[in-house]
Amino acid sequence: MRKGAFIFILYLFFISCQEKTKEMQKTYEELEAEVLCDVLSEIIHEAIFFIPPPPPPPNLFLSQKQLDSVYGKNKYLTDYPEYFKFKKDSIKKLAQINNKITISIIDDLFLLEKQDININNDEFELDTLNSRNINKGELMKSSLKFEIKNFDSVSKKFYFEKNLALIRCSRVYFNRNKQLAYFEVVSHISPYPLNIVCEKKINKWIVKEMIKQ
Numbered sequence: 001m002r003k004g005a006f007i008f009i010l011y012l013f014f015i016s017c018q019e020k021t022k023e024m025q026k027t028y029e030e031l032e033a034e035v036l037c038d039v040l041s042e043i044i045h046e047a048i049f050f051i052p053p054p055p056p057p058p059n060l061f062l063s064q065k066q067l068d069s070v071y072g073k074n075k076y077l078t079d080y081p082e083y084f085k086f087k088k089d090s091i092k093k094l095a096q097i098n099n100k101i102t103i104s105i106i107d108d109l110f111l112l113e114k115q116d117i118n119i120n121n122d123e124f125e126l127d128t129l130n131s132r133n134i135n136k137g138e139l140m141k142s143s144l145k146f147e148i149k150n151f152d153s154v155s156k157k158f159y160f161e162k163n164l165a166l167i168r169c170s171r172v173y174f175n176r177n178k179q180l181a182y183f184e185v186v187s188h189i190s191p192y193p194l195n196i197v198c199e200k201k202i203n204k205w206i207v208k209e210m211i212k213q
């Protein structure tokens with residue numbers, strides 16, 4: 001019995017060592033893509049700029065019955081905060097299902113300066129990166145479906161014509177032991193980024209903190 005338990009513990013130790021070795025063998029770019037695949041589907045509902053519904057018609061001459069005939073009884077068409085919450089909740093659920101949502105993403109991951117990071121930036125290593133292009137193959141493990149776009153090929157009008165959102169991401173910055181990561185996401189029609197801090201738990205990156213500018 002003791003021998004069997006010892007062999008089992010030895011086996012677990014061996015598997016753990018193998019996983020750590022695999023992790024150490026990953027390139028920086030592979031780790032970076034891993035973070036984006038795991039985390040973008042978690043936060044995409046916050047990165048999207050929703051077009052508001054049309055305003056209700058003047059109700060000076062319309063009864064409630066007539067308004068209901070125009071809008072039905074869908075409160076989301078007349079209550080903007082409820083409408084945005086409804087849209088975000090819907091996107092959040094769909095984002096967890098493979099290929100239900102198509103997102104356009106700018107192909108270059110931009111650099112951040114130390115002063116741009118709005119958390120304890122002493123934890124993150126920022127000195128050795130260059131901006132780089134990202135390709136569709138790096139994002140295949142995400143539940144989102146991506147269309148890669150060149151920055152110069154799109155305009156703000158593109159957002160309203162194609163897919164659900166057009167976003168741009170920064171490089172992903174890691175702390176020394178590669179258990180914390182930081183990056184920014186910007187909607188193409190908004191100057192205000194989402195600052196994302198994530199951590200690795202049980203072989204998956206999850207959002208630890210999200211700061212909206």
